[in-house]
Amino acid sequence: MTDLVMQSIDTLSLMDFKPMPTDELKVRCARMTKNVDYFYWWRWEAGRGALTNEYFVSKFTEVELLRFIAMMVREDEERPGAFEQYCENGSLRAALVELAIREKAA
Numbered sequence: 001m002t003d004l005v006m007q008s009i010d011t012l013s014l015m016d017f018k019p020m021p022t023d024e025l026k027v028r029c030a031r032m033t034k035n036v037d038y039f040y041w042w043r044w045e046a047g048r049g050a051l052t053n054e055y056f057v058s059k060f061t062e063v064e065l066l067r068f069i070a071m072m073v074r075e076d077e078e079r080p081g082a083f084e085q086y087c088e089n090g091s092l093r094a095a096l097v098e099l100a101i102r103e104k105a106a
Contacts, residue, residue, distance in 0.1 A: 022083065022084055022087055025087065026073060029070075029072070029073050029092070030073045032069065033066050033070035033073060047060070047064070047068055048091055051090075051091040051095055052089060052090055054094070057094045057095070057098045058098060062099065065095045065098055065099055068095050069092065069095050069096070072091070072092055
């Protein structure tokens with residue numbers, strides 16, 4: 001990762017250069033998205049795949065990225081272990097890093 005990305009992630013208090021426990025990350029993501037609509041959104045299936053592709057991540061709006069994160073958190077309530085899968089496959093990281101980059105640029 002570039003220094004800009006690492007600084008951006010740190011700015012959002014998402015990590016401090018050491019791994020964050022999944023439970024704590026889930027709580028922070030839930031807080032960050034508590035006012036975001038998390039209905040089963042029509043772009044969900046395509047979006048999950050796109051979040052693993054750096055090119056497509058930049059095409060989503062901030063609201064869409066927040067919806068993805070909200071869905072990841074809420075889906076775990078219905079399908080335990082889903083949030084951990086999103087952590088492992090990089091989808092959550094991609095959304096958080098993109099939000100951090102945009103926040104830093106603003």
